[in-house]
Amino acid sequence: MYRHLLAAVPLSAVVAVCNGQAVPSQVGPEPELPKPERGLLPDMVIAEPAEWGSKVPTVPDGYTITAIATDLKIPRQTLILPNGDILVAEGRGGNAAKLKPKDVIAGIIKARGTSPVKGGNRLTLLRDSDGDGTYDASTFAEGLNAPYGLALVGSNLYVANQDALVRFDYQPGQTKASGPPETVTPLPSEINHHWTKALAASADGQYLYVGIGSNSNITERGMTVEADRARIWRINARTGEHKAYATGLRNPTALAIQPDTGQLWAVANERDELGPNLVPDYLTAVQEGAFYGWPYSYWGQNVDERVRPQDPKKVAAAIKPDYSLGSHVAALGVDFSTDAMGGKFSNGVFVGEHGSWNRSDPAGYKVVFIPFRDGRPAGPPVDFVAGFRDNDGTTRGRPVGVTVDPRGALIVADDLSNTIWRITPTDKQQH
Amino acid sequence: MNQIAEPRYVLTVRPLHALFLGGAFALFLGAVLADTAYATSFDIQWNNFASWLLVGGLVFGGIALIFAIIDLFRPRQRARGIVPYAAVLLVAWLAGFFSALIHARDAWASMPTGLLLSGGTVVLACIATWLGFRTPHIRGSV
Numbered sequence: 001m002y003r004h005l006l007a008a009v010p011l012s013a014v015v016a017v018c019n020g021q022a023v024p025s026q027v028g029p030e031p032e033l034p035k036p037e038r039g040l041l042p043d044m045v046i047a048e049p050a051e052w053g054s055k056v057p058t059v060p061d062g063y064t065i066t067a068i069a070t071d072l073k074i075p076r077q078t079l080i081l082p083n084g085d086i087l088v089a090e091g092r093g094g095n096a097a098k099l100k101p102k103d104v105i106a107g108i109i110k111a112r113g114t115s116p117v118k119g120g121n122r123l124t125l126l127r128d129s130d131g132d133g134t135y136d137a138s139t140f141a142e143g144l145n146a147p148y149g150l151a152l153v154g155s156n157l158y159v160a161n162q163d164a165l166v167r168f169d170y171q172p173g174q175t176k177a178s179g180p181p182e183t184v185t186p187l188p189s190e191i192n193h194h195w196t197k198a199l200a201a202s203a204d205g206q207y208l209y210v211g212i213g214s215n216s217n218i219t220e221r222g223m224t225v226e227a228d229r230a231r232i233w234r235i236n237a238r239t240g241e242h243k244a245y246a247t248g249l250r251n252p253t254a255l256a257i258q259p260d261t262g263q264l265w266a267v268a269n270e271r272d273e274l275g276p277n278l279v280p281d282y283l284t285a286v287q288e289g290a291f292y293g294w295p296y297s298y299w300g301q302n303v304d305e306r307v308r309p310q311d312p313k314k315v316a317a318a319i320k321p322d323y324s325l326g327s328h329v330a331a332l333g334v335d336f337s338t339d340a341m342g343g344k345f346s347n348g349v350f351v352g353e354h355g356s357w358n359r360s361d362p363a364g365y366k367v368v369f370i371p372f373r374d375g376r377p378a379g380p381p382v383d384f385v386a387g388f389r390d391n392d393g394t395t396r397g398r399p400v401g402v403t404v405d406p407r408g409a410l411i412v413a414d415d416l417s418n419t420i421w422r423i424t425p426t427d428k429q430q431h
Numbered sequence: 432m433n434q435i436a437e438p439r440y441v442l443t444v445r446p447l448h449a450l451f452l453g454g455a456f457a458l459f460l461g462a463v464l465a466d467t468a469y470a471t472s473f474d475i476q477w478n479n480f481a482s483w484l485l486v487g488g489l490v491f492g493g494i495a496l497i498f499a500i501i502d503l504f505r506p507r508q509r510a511r512g513i514v515p516y517a518a519v520l521l522v523a524w525l526a527g528f529f530s531a532l533i534h535a536r537d538a539w540a541s542m543p544t545g546l547l548l549s550g551g552t553v554v555l556a557c558i559a560t561w562l563g564f565r566t567p568h569i570r571g572s573v
Contacts, residue, residue, distance in 0.1 A: 038540065040532045100482045102535035220537040222475040273537055306540040308473040 026280055027380055031324035033299055037275040043360040044106070047113035047395035052417055055396065058387035059423050062343065065385065068128075068135040068411075069420040073120025075413040076196070077254070077333070077401035078420065079150035083172055086126040086135070086403075086411055088420060092119030093146030093162035093195030099221065110357055113395070115416050119146060123159065125175055126420065133422070141168065141177040149199020149255070151208060153237065160197035160210055163189035165235060184208070185240035188228040191215045194269075196332075200255035201237070203262035208235045209245060209286075211252030211266060218271050218306045219295045230294045232266065232286060248292035248318060254334040254401065256349070258285075261375055267331035267351055268321070270298060276359045281331045283351060283370065283377065284321035293318035323377045328356035329364030333402035333413070337369070340408030342425040348372040350384060350410055352399040365389035367399050367412055385412055385423060397421075444516075444563045448498035452520075452563050455492035456556045458484050459527060463549040470546050478541060481549065482534040485527055492524045492556065495563075516562040523555030 025032050052067075059065045069075075072090055079087040098104050122142040126135040141159075149160030157170035159181065166181035187197055187210060194213025201208050214230035215221050232252055234245035251269040258265055264286045270279035271294070279298040291314060293300070295307045300320040303310070325331050333352030337345055348371040353364030365388045368381035389395040397414040404410055405422075412421040444452055462484035469477035499517035530548035534541045 038536060040529070042535075099479045100535065101486050101531070102482070216537070218537045218540075220475060220478075273540065306536075306538040308539040 026277060026326040027324055029323055031280045033302060034275060034277050036278055038273055042273055042358055043276060044109055044358055045360055045362055045393070046109055046357055047355060047389060047398065048393045049113065049416055050394045050396050052396045057385045057397065057421060059385055062426055063423055064426045065421055065423045066133060067419045068422045069126050069137050070418065072124060072418045072420065073117055074115060074415050075418060075420055076148050076415060077150055078403045078411045078413055079152060080403055080405045080411065081152060084128065084407065087140060087150055088124045088126065088413065089147040089150055089159065090120030090122055090124060091144065091146035091148070094192045096191050096193040113357060115418055117418055121145060121147065123147060127175065138175055140175065146195060148196045149210065151199050151201040153201045153205035158184070158199060158201065158208055160187065160199040162192055162195045162197055163187055165208065165210060184237070185235055185242060188212055191221065191225055193221065194251045196253055198253055198255045200257050200264065203257055206237060208237050209233070209255050209264055210235060211255055213251035213253070214294060217273065218304060245288055246286045246290050246292065248294045250294040253332045256334045256336055258375065259336055265334060265349070267325065267334045269330055271304065272328070272358050276361065277327050280324035280327050281329050282321035283323045283325055283334065283349065287319065290319050291317050292321060323370065325351060325381065326363055328359045330354035330356060332400045335402050335404045337404055338406050340406060341404065341410065342408065344371065345369050345384065350402045350404065352402040352412060354398050354400055355389060362389065365395065365398065367402055385421065448495060451491045451495040452560055455488050455495055456560045458488035458491060459549070459553040459556045462488060463553045466546040466549045470542055475538065482531070485531045485534060485549065489524065489527050489531060492520065492527060496520055496524055512562060516559060519555055519562055520559035523552055523559050526555055527552040
C-alpha cells in the first residue's frame with residue numbers, strides 16, 4: 001500500500017515540471033504521443049469569463065471582424081442560407097447524472113468557465129437586408145431541444161436536436177418556421193454526457209450524417225450506456241433509417257462535406273485524464289465502416305488501460321485519424337473554405353477550438369485554418385481568429401461552430417459571450 | 432496518607448465520539464468490499480459506491496478525529512490511550528483521503544491502487560477502533 005501511496009506523490013511533481021517545458025509537437029498527421037500520466041489531482045485551469053467591452057478577437061492582416069449578433073442564448077452552430085441569411089442554433093443539452101463525488105466537484109469548477117445564460121432551445125435568423133454588414137435578429141423557431149447541427153437540402157431544413165433529427169419546410173426568404181418540425185428519426189439521447197449532435201448532409205442530399213458523442217470520458221459510466229454512442233450515423237433522409245457509418249469516434253462534434261469530392265470530414269474530441277499532451281483531438285476524413293479506437297485505444301493501437309474488459313481485436317482494427325489538432329483544444333466546429341475567403345485562406349478548413357479546461361497550460365481558444373493541398377491537410381494550423389483568452393486567464397469568448405459563407409465570410413459562434421462573429425476579407429467587407 | 436485512585440473504567444471515546452468512529456470503520460469496510468466487487472466484475476456501479484462510501488468514511492472519521500484532537504488539547508481530562516488511538520486514526524484518515532483521490536480517476540484507472548489503499552484504510556480504521564474501544568490497562572493496585 002505505501003509503495004503506491006509514495007509513488008503517487010512524485011507523479012504529481014513530475015506533472016508540474018513537465019508543464020514548464022515545451023509542448024511536444026502535437027499537430028499534424030504524426031503527433032508525438034507521450035506516456036499517459038495522471039497525478040493525484042487532475043490539472044484544471046478554467047477560463048475566467050470577462051466582457052469584450054471595446055475589444056474584438058484578432059484576425060490576420062487584410063481581414064476584418066465584427067460582431068453581427070449579441071445577447072444570444074448559447075449559440076453553437078450556424079448555417080448560411082442561400083439568400084445570405086444566417087441561422088443560429090442555440091441551446092445547452094445533456095442530462096448526465098453526477099455519479100461520483102468527483103463529478104459534483106468538477107461540475108461546480110467547470111461551470112465557472114461557461115456562460116450562465118440559459119440555453120435558448122431555438123433557432124435565430126440573422127438577416128443583412130441592405131448588405132451593409134449589419135444584421136437584424138429574429139426568432140425562426142422555438143421550443144427545440146438543445147438544437148446543434150443544421151443542414152439545408154433543397155426545401156428541407158434539418159435540425160439535429162439532442163434527442164432527434166427533425167425537419168422544417170423552408171422556402172427562400174422565410175424568416176419564421178411555418179409550423180412545428182417533423183421528426184425524421186430519434187437519436188440516442190439517454191444520459192447524453194456528450195449531447196451535441198453534429199449534422200451534415202451528403203452532397204446529393206440523400207443522406208444525413210449525425211455525430212453522436214460517447215456517454216462518458218472513458219467508460220466511467222459503464223459499457224452498457226455506450227451502445228449506439230461514439231459514432232457517426234448515416235441517416236436516409238427520406239425514410240429515417242440509419243446505419244453506423246463510422247464508430248469509435250469519442251465525440252464527433254462537427255461534420256463537413258468536402259466540396260468537389262463529397263467526402264465526409266469530422267473533428268472529434270478525444271479522451272481526458274491521460275496528461276496534458278494526451279490524447280490529441282483530431283480532424284479526419286471519415287472512412288465508411290472504420291473504427292477509430294474509442295474506448296479501447298487511441299491514435300491507432302495505443303491501448304487505454306482504463307477500459308475493462310479490454311478488447312484486443314477492436315484495438316487491432318482501430319485506424320489512425322488523419323490530422324492531430326493538439327490535445328484538449330476542444331474542436332467544436334469545422335468547415336471548408338472557399339476562394340472568396342481570399343489569399344492563403346482559400347484552400348483548407350477552418351476549425352473552431354473551444355479551449356481546454358484540464359490542462360495547466362491552456363490550449364485552443366481560437367479558430368485555426370489548416371491549409372489543404374490535393375484535398376488533404378498540408379501544413380500546420382494557422383491562427384485565423386484569436387485573442388479570445390489572455391495569458392492571465394481572462395477569457396472573453398469561446399469559439400464553437402465555424403461556417404464559411406460562399407460570398408466570402410467566416411461566421412463564428414461564441415458561446416461564452418453569446419455573440420456571432422463575422423470575419424471578412426477587408427476589401428469585400430460590404431458584399 | 433493520600434492515595435490516588437484512578438477510576439476503574441476509563442472510556443477513551445465517549446458515546447457520540449464512538450458513533451462516528453464505528454461509522455467510519457463500517458463505511459471504509461463497505462468501500463473495500465465495493466472495490467473488490469468492481470475489481471472482479473468490472474461493473475462500474477461498484478466503483479461509484481466505493482467512491483461515496485469513502486467520502487462517508489472520511490466525514491465520519493474526520494469528526495471522530497476532531498473529538499480525539501480536542502481530547503489531546505485537554506491534558507487534565509485526557510483519557511488514557513488517546514495518543515496512539517488518535518495517531519492511528521489520523522493515518523487511517525489520510526490513507527482514506529488518498530484512496531478517495533485515486534477513486535476520482537475514471538473507470539479502471541482507480542485500480543489496483545484504489546483497492547490497495549481502501550484495504551489499508553480499513554485495516555488501520557479497525558486498529559484505531561480497537562485502540563479507541565479497549566479498556567486502558569490500569570497500573571498498580573486498585
